[in-house]
Amino acid sequence: MAPDFATHVGMTVIAARRYSNGTAHDEALALTGECVPDLAPHTFDWIGLCEPDVAEMDLVRRQYGLHPLAVEDALNPRQLPKVEVYGRTLFVVARTAELREGEEIGYGQTAFFVGPHFLITVRFGSTRPHLSLRAEIEAQGDRLSEGPDYILHAVLDFIVDGYLPLLERLEEIAQEMEEAAIDVFPEQSVIRRIFRLRRQLRRFERVIGPMEEVCERLVVADLPCIDPTARIWFRDVLDHVRRAMARMRGLKETLAAIVETASLLEQHRQGEMTRQLAAWAAILAVPTAIAGIYGMNFEYLPELKWHYGYFAVWGVIITVCGGLWLRFRRIGWL
Template identity: 40%
Template sequence: MSMAGNLRKVTSLGRVGGLRKVARLARRRDRVDLSHPARSPLGSAVVNCVAYRDGARVPGGRDLVDTVQRIRKNDEGFVWLGLHEPTQREFAGIAELFDLHPLAVEDSVDAHQRPKVERYGDTLFAVFKTVCYVEHKELTATSEVVDTGEIMVFVGHDFVITVRHGRHGSLGPLREGLEADTTQLAKGPAAVLHAIADHVVDDYLTVTDAMQEDIDQVETDVFAENGARADPGRIYQLKRELLELKRAVVPLGRPILDLATRPIRVVDPEIQAYFRDVSDHLLRVTEQIAAFDELLNSILQAHLAQVTVSQNEDMRKITAWAAVIAVPTMVCGVYGMNFDNMPELHWRFGYPIVIGVISVACLVLYRGFRRNGWL
């Protein structure tokens, strides 16, 4: 039976004596080899499960239950279990084994949570919004710029459980980087929590740098010679995508600050210093997002002002030409009444003089409008 099958079977066990029953069940089933390289799939939701002691992998782990039992028996090291979009049924056995709070389990399965850090007894539950910049050849009014996902982290005395939702944000490279730094990984589950928070915030910085290029391009187009013809939908689209990024970044400020300053049982004071660095980076991202929002508002207002000015220029031109055309229209209207007692009708020079008057009047009006910038 697969590991997922073992975990589903675990859900049928009662709370009393659950761990001993889980152990007996696991011994009766075929074992799943957990000593795979990072990102090796172990089931429909389980991505990886590795035990660590003194910052190094513990070799020979073949079953989740046995791995947890050995770690707890020796009271050394911890287990890092990685999941990707598990169902409630798939996660039930893991929740039973690690005694996770039902509310936190529900949040980790359902996703679409606000960034937060909560404590349930000796277990810390953290939610991070992940972001990814969507590459595009040209920004349009319908371009997707920011793609979001979520990472939920359960941190206990001897375990870390990561639950990832979304198409991006793989923690495989992060795990490999931590395994290369045994000194940091030896500090326990809190070191993994810090590495994940730092990884997520670094992605925020990457996305904001990429969005800076899009905003610069829109700004250049708006203030170009024909800026009034720029598509305002691109500006609105950037503001919508920036709002999506803001929803991921801003709510995380308070939880990260709590991890950096408030005493938490599962977070060593030495690790809290690292969270202060993450908090500084997050503050930089928050300020950059606020600056982007103000800049986009200014660009939008400038574009609307350009459109208004362009429309006024068009109206001035139309008005000027209407005034020029009004002169021959009026004269021709007068002579088109066909009264008998109009001596100019029988005068030899009447027609040339009328044409000359019309031409001079139109020329004077035209030059006057040109001089005032209406034409």
């Protein structure tokens, strides 16, 4: 089988193949900018581009008759997920996400141009190439013969599945912080880390959240190049997106609960310390008061010349302090 890479020097085409009845042609496509004639039934082109420039996209636009507005959106790596229709061409924008160094979520974008006889993917920012996915799809000739809409589903499913490792790692981090917060109140560095993660998750919800609407529209709307029998496949992707968003919202609640729970536990610990200090202060107040009275320099004080006065005072102090200690012990203050 011939290599999938296009022969253009400097071209950012990762793979360009033509498929007929589920079988790939031996030669890679040459992107010349000349308009592609109508292809035979069950025949389509799959072009994979990675971070192309304007000139390269213009070449693809002229060859496949893409709408200029859709091409402009595909070159903007900060688009939110969406679905738009331009004549017989379906334009879909999906966002990728992955966890990078420093627990920061990195985002990418993959735009799809889906026509009756072509599928073009334009990828920005993602470090997960589609070559392994393409090889897996090419091994399933019966599914590949279904056309570009099946490829669209497979790539979308590949993108959504990429959210799971990210969420699993963040859940592990949150669980570690949650367990540590039970034993001791988090330090300032940990609290700052929690708030950074919450901010990352809020952005994740803003950027990835519209993917749910995109998949739902692919399931229920009457769109060009999407066969009604293929909607069940997009329903599976929609289910994966909803699960990912549900886990993300649960993770946000967990991070919020860590701070709240740690604060409640710290208040409880401080309350216990306050009660203990108050109990000991009450106990120590008894000998302090007696010593203070008999420390006055008055000439006439009761029991000053009594032979057993010293022992009586100590007896009173020990009795009263012991009674207070037992009382505080019984009510849980000591």
